[in-house]
Amino acid sequence: MAPTRAPSSRYAAPTAGGPVRGTVSVPGSKSVTNRALLLSGLAEGRSVVRGVPATRDSALMCGALRSLGIAVRTEGETVTIDGGTLTGGRTVDCGLAGTVMRFVPPAATLAEGAVVFDGDPHARERPMGTVLDALRALGAVIDGDRLPFVVHGGGGLPGGAVTIDASASSQFVSGLLLSGARFDEGVTVHHDGKPVPSLPHIDMTVAMLREAGVAVDDPGSSGEPDTWRVGPGPITARDWVVEPDLSNASVFLAAAAVTGGEVTVVGWPAGSTQPGAEILGVLERMGATVTASGAGTTVAGPDRLQGVDVDLHEASELTPTVAALAAVAEGPSVIRGVAHIRGHETDRLAALRTELTALGAAVTETEDGLEIRPARLAAGERPWGAYADHRMATAGAILGLVVPGVVIDDVGCTDKTIPDFPGRWASLVS
Known part of the structure; x- marks a missing residue:
């Protein structure tokens, strides 16, 4: 792929x-697929994702995981991933996939070494500052505010609480939550701004994190408006059906x-x-x-x-x-x-x-x-x-x-x- x-x-x-x-x-679903692929790469052990479409977005996410040192094998619509330790030193091609350019940088902070992100010409125009500034606030070192940019992975991230304006894209919230369990202190994301668009996509992220054994509080469970909290801990390897x-x-x-x-x-x-x-x-x-x-x-x-x-x-x-x-x-x-x-x-x-x-x-x-x-x-x-x-x-x-x-x-x-x-x-x- x-x-x-x-x-x-x-x-x-x-x-x-x-x-x-x-x-x-x-x-x-490309939204379900790319969340399942990334969670599989962050999990310890072997995961299988079935029903993966042979699309460019799915291929880009598989390529991004390979760039982070994760073993990814594709057979038709089935992708097998051996997750665990992430490595740096390579370039991630985001193409024009928002899920790659917003979801993978938080994971790249866990790698050892620099990870370069770039993509299609149109992708260089898409807003990225929200997620990159949030990662800086959580302890990451990043050069640049739009594609191309460089994440200097240190093998981990302190994590903690951060306030962002996610009114431009729900992907900013999802991207931080998906890797949050691997941060030392987990992550708490508070949105402060106009209403977040496409909230069902954040609900999808929360549901899939819970399916992977991650402790998540969302506004519905905690009673805190516009706040999502992911506890630190392992992500469970499992089989996903898209x-x-x-x-x-x-x-x-x-x-x-x-x-x-x-x-x-x-x-x-x-x-x-x-x-x-x-x-x-x-x-x-x-x-x-x-x-x-x-x-x-x-x-x-x-x-x-x-x-x-x-x-x-x-x-x-x-x-x-x-x-x-x-x-x-x-x-x-x-x-x-x-x-x-x-x-x-x-x-x-x-x-x-x-x-x-x-x-x-x-x-x-x-x-x-x-x-x-x-x-x-x-x-x-x-x-x-x-x-x-x-x-x-x-x-x-x-x-x-x-x-x-x-x-x-x-x-x-x-x-x-x-x-x-x-x-x-x-x-x-x-």
């Missing part, structure tokens, strides 16, 4: 000749919603900490019908989608998908609570405004989201810009189902989380 990605590739998005109908399985990525699944369900078809995603978990599960409620509000059965979760699209006013603060990764649907709905839509996605793979709000406007929609970028007023859409001469962002590329594919002639300038970036997206999409649409 080498951390490579497809070269820039133009893609003529297929247009549906009628309602899209089909059954799909989607790769495992559930399907529900944010990726939302793209395929959107195909049913936008064409009045019916799509079933197999393996949809009965309960999940993934924020992507919120897509079901959004689709229902837009007029779709959602049914759960032993075969999976099925979405049947309406004759016409309805506009929606929705706060996606807890599930901001759904914004490109929901924005694409809103652009062809009947009536205006408002997406709120997602100001922080300006700092994702690209400035997603500006990118969505630019690309939807180019197709003919009337889009206003607000302080914390988008206002979208549908209009008759038509593809122009310029391609739909992906901005090296997998979710921008899939949003273009959704629109291509009902807008003939949409061409995505770089579908290769979808390999970040969905292997062979063009093949999967064509199989569903044809």
Whole structure:
């Protein structure tokens, strides 16, 4: 599983000749995967992670662990990791993976020697100061505030309490918590600022730490608002099974919603900490019908989608998908609570405004989201810009189902989380 990605590739998005109908399985959750991989590297002993998707983000995390001296073996979707002592002296390639650039530096403080972090050009623009300053406050020595930067590992970290502003990304909290048990004093993270986005991702981190035998207090258990505490101690080696990525699944369900078809995603978990599960409620509000059965979760699209006013603060990764649907709905839509996605793979709000406007929609970028007023859409001469962002590329594919002639300038970036997206999409649409 080498951390490579497809070269820039133009893609003529297929247009549906009628309602899209089909059954799909989607790769495992990259959020669950990369947490499980890192915890396995920090554990003492052998762990096995099953259901690992063959995506760039997963490959980058495996590569990061190898750079820290951890033995990682991949066979298909199964990754075996012999965790324990970390070593420095090498470079970690973060690519464009937020989970690598925010989760691995705290672990690198435990290595002996310097660890260099770098990544794609777009990654060098993403905010990193919050987690790096927090590590400095906990005793780490770090050169730089954005990629590329150097963590001078000392074989351990004192740890303790730190106050941060995590309003730009929940990954800042998760990154500190995941390695906190290996710090001498554990770690207590207090957030002081605007509300933390995507809190379900922190809930996911807490749940997985507890599954690995780590003592964790969160606001729900301690009664302390915006405070998470991880006690020092060992991380238990174990087997992990990765559930399907529900944010990726939302793209395929959107195909049913936008064409009045019916799509079933197999393996949809009965309960999940993934924020992507919120897509079901959004689709229902837009007029779709959602049914759960032993075969999976099925979405049947309406004759016409309805506009929606929705706060996606807890599930901001759904914004490109929901924005694409809103652009062809009947009536205006408002997406709120997602100001922080300006700092994702690209400035997603500006990118969505630019690309939807180019197709003919009337889009206003607000302080914390988008206002979208549908209009008759038509593809122009310029391609739909992906901005090296997998979710921008899939949003273009959704629109291509009902807008003939949409061409995505770089579908290769979808390999970040969905292997062979063009093949999967064509199989569903044809």
